[in-house]
Amino acid sequence: MKNTKHWLITGSGIALLAVGFFLMKNIDNSNNFLMNLPYVFVGIGSGVFGSGMGSIVTSRTLKKHPETQRVLEIEKKDERNIAISNRAKAKAYDAMTFVFGALMVSFALMGIELVAVLLLVFSYLFVHGYGIYYRCKYDREM
């Protein structure tokens, strides 16, 4: 099941790469936005393909070394490791609030195009909304 998922991811990566190369050959050069599209497909396709292949190779290698697989599984599920990771993420989230805030003010003062500033503001609000949603959800669950 897990391997099927990895193969599907790898297949999607190859498909995205193929679409990217196809578009590179056949796309009309007159539209600026469309001109960049093939490279976006190739970039995402390469990333997805690499990630999928990496997972397949790791999975095959670990099948031959069950003890290593067990150790890795323990490291992944270790409660202290999870607590450390969550605390680090919380710190990064707090820092992001100030960094994004400063960036928004800077962009506004620099007179950057309104669309770009608004996109940044909406992203910022979305992340904070997401945080509030999970706060409420966990508040009900715990």
Add this chain to the structure above:
Amino acid sequence: MKNRLEELRKNRGIKQEELASVLEVSRQTIGSLENGRYNPSILLAFKIANFFGMSIEEIFIYEEDAK
């Protein structure tokens, strides 16, 4: 929170790696628990207590003032 984990482990002649393997945690977690740098979840505390055949209170020492 203080605990008697190191003492109990050494009394039984078990290595940190072996205890970690039985409890399904990393060796670093055992080290941190023994040093008092990390307090376990209630589930891990029960696992540890079950392993040593003792109650949680006999292994982990609750201190009112400790933060």
